[in-house]
Amino acid sequence: MSRVFEKRYALSRRALLRSVGGLGALTAMPLLSHEAFAQPVFRVYPFQLGVAAGDPQPDGFVIWTRLAPEPLDLGYGMPSEPVEVKWEVAADAGFRTVARSGTAVARPELGHSVHVEVAGLEPARPYWYRFTAGKERSLYGRARTTPLAGTDLQRVRFGVAGCQHYEQGYFTAYRKLAAEPDLDFVFCYGDYIYEYRGERLANGGTGPIETIRQHNEGEIYSLDDYRRRYAQYKMDADLQAAHAAAAWFTTWDDHEIDNNWVGDIDQDGTPAEVFRLRRQAAAQAYFENMPLRARSFPIGPSVQLYRRASYGRLLDLNLLDTRQYRTDQPCGDEWAATCAGVAAREAQVLGAAQEKWLLDSLSGSRARWKVLAQQIMMMDLDRAPGKAVGYNLDSWAGYAQPRDRLLRQIRDRRIENAIVITGDEHQNFAGELHLTGATPGPRPIASEFVVTSISSGGNGQDQRPDMIEIQRANPQLKFNNAQRGYMICDVTPERWESEFKVLDKVSDREGALSTRTKLAVAADDARVVSA
The missing domain is CATH 3.60.21.70 (Alkaline phosphatase D (PhoD))
Known part of the structure; x- marks a missing residue:
């Protein structure tokens, strides 16, 4: 057991089926009702590597984080188990208006990284995003969607x-x-x-x-x-x-x-x-x-x-x-x-x-x-x-x-x-x-x-x-x-x-x-x- 991570319940191995295009836990998808994930308890803050967004489109962008309580250690402070991560995208920095939310799986095969391809957002406007694992919450990031194709932009x-x-x-x-x-x-x-x-x-x-x-x-x-x-x-x-x-x-x-x-x-x-x-x-x-x-x-x-x-x-x-x-x-x-x-x-x-x-x-x-x-x-x-x-x-x-x-x-x-x-x-x-x-x-x-x-x-x-x-x-x-x-x-x-x-x-x-x-x-x- 990792010295910075404890489990309250056994993780469902079947949760590994949650994937995008058969490529791993890269995008959040609905969790089957019979599947249950542990609620992790971290002894050290797990979001040591921050958050990021990338590859924006008119309806969304990728949001990223990687769970790593001890980033420079072998195993980076995480067990060899998948961990559920919650995510939110909001229309304001205070997260009063949440536009999209869901869960993703941080998999050990991918260094417990998470890549969520957020969709369904409005074009050409800023959004704010953050992650939660167990009771721990990341700092937030900001990203702007691109304009619709054919838009006459001035700048x-x-x-x-x-x-x-x-x-x-x-x-x-x-x-x-x-x-x-x-x-x-x-x-x-x-x-x-x-x-x-x-x-x-x-x-x-x-x-x-x-x-x-x-x-x-x-x-x-x-x-x-x-x-x-x-x-x-x-x-x-x-x-x-x-x-x-x-x-x-x-x-x-x-x-x-x-x-x-x-x-x-x-x-x-x-x-x-x-x-x-x-x-x-x-x-x-x-x-x-x-x-x-x-x-x-x-x-x-x-x-x-x-x-x-x-x-x-x-x-x-x-x-x-x-x-x-x-x-x-x-x-x-x-x-x-x-x-x-x-x-x-x-x-x-x-x-x-x-x-x-x-x-x-x-x-x-x-x-x-x-x-x-x-x-x-x-x-x-x-x-x-x-x-x-x-x-x-x-x-x-x-x-x-x-x-x-x-x-x-x-x-x-x-x-x-x-x-x-x-x-x-x-x-x-x-x-x-x-x-x-x-x-x-x-x-x-x-x-x-x-x-x-x-x-x-x-x-x-x-x-x-x-x-x-x-x-x-x-x-x-x-x-x-x-x-x-x-x-x-x-x-x-x-x-x-x-x-x-x-x-x-x-x-x-x-x-x-x-x-x-x-x-x-x-x-x-x-x-x-x-x-």
Whole structure:
């Protein structure tokens, strides 16, 4: 028996039949009259990891929690039994008007996580949600449903964030993001956790420095390892505040599994069949800890993460996965290098199925703005100016054929107002997209905004010395900054505005937030200009 959990009655094994689509306890369904669950008594508060909402639609969204009284322990303080969890969604923060309620099952097979796909709500309005297990109640979260299809919206406002290395800084930016007014949603582009072992010391440039805080164990490989790493991150109150403030759309990048992985290939040359086992553990832990719908339930090492959301006739959001279907990085993935492999015709970033899905989505969209929400930079910046042409080969620049194929299709199909949103670089960038090697002209094919990290890279600086030279050599790059923070996008039918919010430091929790710059793109004109 767990030291933090007691049972008053035996749990019904038949309760395991309560499921959605045969995939487990992901959505609440009616409880058969002869089934009875125990009323758990927790000695330690079970909602240590907070609450979250995700993937909103016009009639609802996913609400998530995970029971974990002792999050960093093996077994996280829970018995190997299913536990009933009650949920409520209300029209007000005081829960005076409950719009929907029900029960779900937190199953040990899924780390006692709960994913409730709430439906039957009104479109384009905020709701509040919470959970109860036994006599324990979670804090509440807030989420907004999307507008009905075809609605003529005048404004969408959302946040973009990711790359949150626990050891390299505090998550102060998430506390600031949680305080942003009127957010429709948050897009998290990935690197939600980092897989590295805990390190007391890091290279500070002038000598060793102590890490801000430390991972709790070695590099992670097993399902239990990944569960504990997510728990360590999710125990952060600032991250919990950002989740509770708005519904999130989440995708992953590399560190949710292993640095720079693609397909069945990791950076260490691990046999593919062995690496798939690690991917499988990481994929399950990712699903367990994200507010994802049942359609993203992992099947072996695979998770369906590319998907679409619409905000009336104003904005279509295409969430992409640039890891699972990609071919190996060329040139040995050497930084600022090039080789014949960059132009390989067989290279893939999205894979054939996802690429077709994206082009069909872009071509069929009737929204003013078409967003490609993804992970790796699409601008083909020369990273070695004055020496030799060199690229970040873990970005689209290392894959000239699929990059140009996508951009040509956007150009030739006359898909206007395409905006690419990216992470991964631990810097802010804004620029314009042209075919590989083309001299930037007056009419870009699309615009790109790259968002810096929450904490990865430490305090940072306004602009790195090497980036001054890189920006000078790349006229398509209009802005660069190397501080930590997030981006707020304010979108109307006439204009897209991106506001880069930065912190002066992440080495303590009192970092000051400021707006570094505001940049804009006018409708039907992909040039990036000052707002």
